[in-house]
Amino acid sequence: MKFWNSGKGESNILQNQFTRYLKTSIQRKKVDLFRARSKVYDHECFDDSWQDIPGLITVDVYFNSPAQFDTIGLEQILRQIEKRDRYIFYAHVLDERTFTELAAELGLTYKGVTAAYYRVIHKIRDALRGDEYEF
Amino acid sequence: MNFKELLLRAQAEDQQAKEKLLSLYQPLLMKEAVVNGVFDEDVYQELCITLLTCIKRFKV
Numbered sequence: 001m002k003f004w005n006s007g008k009g010e011s012n013i014l015q016n017q018f019t020r021y022l023k024t025s026i027q028r029k030k031v032d033l034f035r036a037r038s039k040v041y042d043h044e045c046f047d048d049s050w051q052d053i054p055g056l057i058t059v060d061v062y063f064n065s066p067a068q069f070d071t072i073g074l075e076q077i078l079r080q081i082e083k084r085d086r087y088i089f090y091a092h093v094l095d096e097r098t099f100t101e102l103a104a105e106l107g108l109t110y111k112g113v114t115a116a117y118y119r120v121i122h123k124i125r126d127a128l129r130g131d132e133y134e135f
Numbered sequence: 136m137n138f139k140e141l142l143l144r145a146q147a148e149d150q151q152a153k154e155k156l157l158s159l160y161q162p163l164l165m166k167e168a169v170v171n172g173v174f175d176e177d178v179y180q181e182l183c184i185t186l187l188t189c190i191k192r193f194k195v
Contacts, residue, residue: 012138014142019163026164033178097178
């Protein structure tokens with residue numbers, strides 16, 4: 001069996017066709033494989049170094065600088081919001097405190113706090129024109 | 136035995152013919168299985184499977 005054929009004769013032509021067919025499918029298979037691999041790598045955290053990945057917001061970032069978000073607009077919107085409402089928003093979203101707790105602290109009713117919170121959410125949503133985020 | 140016979144035999148589930156085709160195309164598969172300058176065993180295995188499916192699907 002020759003590794004390189006002259007391309008003449010039925011058998012040689014067939015072999016060339018098959019090799020071409022094989023090469024194409026090898027390329028496609030490789031593309032699929034690497035795509036699947038990179039998908040796995042993207043979702044894996046090998047050690048604690050995920051804390052150092054730039055752009056990833058961790059709890060520390062929130063507590064140290066609560067006004068820094070990767071959405072530039074969000075910071076400006078939050079500045080325009082009333083101080084008390086902003087406090088409710090931060091306390092509920094970042095500190096995960098309940099509305100009941102906040103109501104007792106601020107001297108409001110539970111309903112008053114939730115109303116303030118959802119007012120903020122609506123303001124942010126309107127300003128950013130995105131409604132895909134559910135808080 | 137020429138290539139056409141070999142391929143037809145392999146398509147008829149002849150184990151020997153398949154092995155012969157595999158050894159014939161092994162250099163190509165080895166070459167393609169080199170990723171970033173390193174021979175990747177997993178890719179090589181996948182490509183061997185690809186060869187077998189190609190044999191099955193190729194219309195003579």
